[in-house]
Amino acid sequence: MVYVFLADGFEEIEALCPIDIMRRAGIGVTTVSVPDGEYVTGSHNITVKADMGIEQLKIDELPEMLMLPGGMPGAMNLSEDKRLSSLLRQTAAAGGKISAICAAPFILGELGLLGGKHTTCYPGYESSLKGAIISEKNVVRDGNIITAIGMGASVEFGLAMVCALRGRDVADKIAAAIHACGDF
Secondary structure, X not given: OEEEEEOOOOOHHHHHHXXXXXXXXXXXXXEEEOOOOOEEEOOOOOEEEOOEEHHHOOOOOOOOEEEEOOOOOHHHHXXXXXXHHHHHHHHHXXXXXXXXXXXXXXXXXXXXXXXXXXXXXXXXXXXXXXXXXXXXXXXXXXXXXXEXXXXXXXHHHHHHHHHHHHOHHHHHHHHHHOOOOOOO
């Protein structure tokens, strides 16, 4: 299962586009509101109903991936939730996969999860990527971490997650079906 964390002010395209792409690949995706509650409103005033609130989240085994969309103040709101921070640290320590796009990689940097890893983020957040090797690419996969620069890379970001979770062949099939390209 992939868990996508949504907080008020999230960037809608950065969350919903990768969710759609992963579901097309047959990957189970659950949206989780942070903080508790059913509905989350994005940075462009689009409200979505999350599958569950973070208070309901019970993870007994390593998730396939945790995903953080960007957008402001959404990424900042995610960074302030101690339950999510703990889950991110536990997942990283266990070698689990984590992905973040736009401003959200700053959360991973602030938690010390990017040391020595190639990564990217929305321009201006690089100083928060503590210990990371900054890349100019739109999407970067380094071991268990996938990061993307911003909304314009949302399709490629989704395909990179499919590639990491189901392999290049499945990602290529989805890319062909939606007429996408990229170096995922």
